[in-house]
Amino acid sequence: MLTANDISKIFGGLVAVDDVSFTIAPRSIVSIIGPNGAGKTTFFNMLTGLYKPSVGRIVFEGRDITGRRPDIITSLGVARTFQNIRLFATMSAVENVMVGQHARMKAGLFGSILRTPAVRREEREVRERAREMLEYVGLAADEFEQIAANLSYGDQRRVEIARALASEPTLLLLDEPTAGMNPNESAQLTEFMQRLRDERDLTILLIEHDMKVVMGVSERITVLDHGEKIAEGKPEEIRHDERVVEAYLGKSTE
Incomplete structure (x- = not known):
C-alpha cells in the first residue's frame, strides 16, 4: 500500500x-x-x-x-492525528469532524458564499455523517455539540480520530x-x-x-x-x- x-x-x-x-x-x-x-x-x-x-x-x-x-x-x-491534539478548541465536537470532510465536499467557493440549496443540503449531510462518526468512535451523544476545549482528554482524542476518519x-x-x-x-x-x-x-x-x-x-x-x-x-x-x-x-x- x-x-x-x-x-x-x-x-x-x-x-x-x-x-x-x-x-x-x-x-x-x-x-x-x-x-x-x-x-x-x-x-x-x-x-x-x-x-x-x-x-x-x-x-x-x-x-x-x-x-x-x-x-x-x-x-x-491518507489521514493522520498528531502527538499534541490539534482540535479547534472553540468549535464543537461535531464541527471539528465536519472540517475533516472538507476534502470530500463538492461545494465550491461561490456556492458556499451564495448558500445555494445544494450547498445547504450538502452541509446537512456532512453534519449527519459527522455525528455518525462521533458515535462510531464512542463519544456520548450529549457531547456532540460541546465545545472541544470542554471535553476530557480521552474524548478529545476520540474527536480527533473521528475527524481523521471523516476524510474517508x-x-x-x-x-x-x-x-x-x-x-x-x-x-x-x-x-x-x-x-x-x-x-x-x-x-x-x-x-x-x-x-x-x-x-x-x-x-x-x-x-x-x-x-x-x-x-x-x-x-x-x-x-x-x-x-x-x-x-x-x-x-x-x-
Missing part, C-alpha cells in the same frame, strides 16, 4: 531521519517505536507531506507522493494516540483500532510509547533510533532483539 524508499530528512547539519526504507501492507496494523528524538514524528511528517524528504521516494497505492502537499495526500486517502482514508496514521489516557482508555483504543481494520478495511500505522498497546495490536513493528532503522519484525522478534532492548525497551515488556 505504502512504500518509503531510502528516505532521509536533514535540517541544516542535523540528520533527523537517515536512509529509512519502510513498507506497509493493506489491512495491517504496524507500529513505529523508538526513544524520544528517534525521528518517528519526522518520519510521519514526510509520509503526510508536512516535510519533503531530503532524499528518497514515497509511493502510496502506486502514486509517487514525495513532497506533495498535505491536502493532496489527504485527498488520495484507506491509511490512518496515529501519532501517540494513547498519550494521556488511563489504562482502561488505552485498552479501549486498542480494541477500536482492531475494529477499524476489520470493519472498515483500514490500514493503520501508529507511533506509540505504551508497549502493552504496541505488543497487543501490532502485526509488525519498526524500530528507529537516532533517525536510523535498527530493527523490524513481529512483536516477539522485537521483544527479544538485543539492539532494541539496549536502545529502548529495557525491561518494560517483561
Whole structure:
C-alpha cells in the first residue's frame, strides 16, 4: 500500500531521519517505536507531506507522493492525528469532524458564499455523517455539540480520530494516540483500532510509547533510533532483539 524508499530528512547539519526504507501492507496494523528524538514524528511528517524528504521516494497505492502537499495526500486517502491534539478548541465536537470532510465536499467557493440549496443540503449531510462518526468512535451523544476545549482528554482524542476518519482514508496514521489516557482508555483504543481494520478495511500505522498497546495490536513493528532503522519484525522478534532492548525497551515488556 505504502512504500518509503531510502528516505532521509536533514535540517541544516542535523540528520533527523537517515536512509529509512519502510513498507506497509493493506489491512495491517504496524507500529513505529523508538526513544524520544528517534525521528518517528519526522518520519510521519514526510509520509503526510508536512516535510519533503531530503532524499528518497514515497509511493502510496502506486502514486509517487514525495513532497506533495498535505491536502493532496489527504485527498488520495491518507489521514493522520498528531502527538499534541490539534482540535479547534472553540468549535464543537461535531464541527471539528465536519472540517475533516472538507476534502470530500463538492461545494465550491461561490456556492458556499451564495448558500445555494445544494450547498445547504450538502452541509446537512456532512453534519449527519459527522455525528455518525462521533458515535462510531464512542463519544456520548450529549457531547456532540460541546465545545472541544470542554471535553476530557480521552474524548478529545476520540474527536480527533473521528475527524481523521471523516476524510474517508484507506491509511490512518496515529501519532501517540494513547498519550494521556488511563489504562482502561488505552485498552479501549486498542480494541477500536482492531475494529477499524476489520470493519472498515483500514490500514493503520501508529507511533506509540505504551508497549502493552504496541505488543497487543501490532502485526509488525519498526524500530528507529537516532533517525536510523535498527530493527523490524513481529512483536516477539522485537521483544527479544538485543539492539532494541539496549536502545529502548529495557525491561518494560517483561
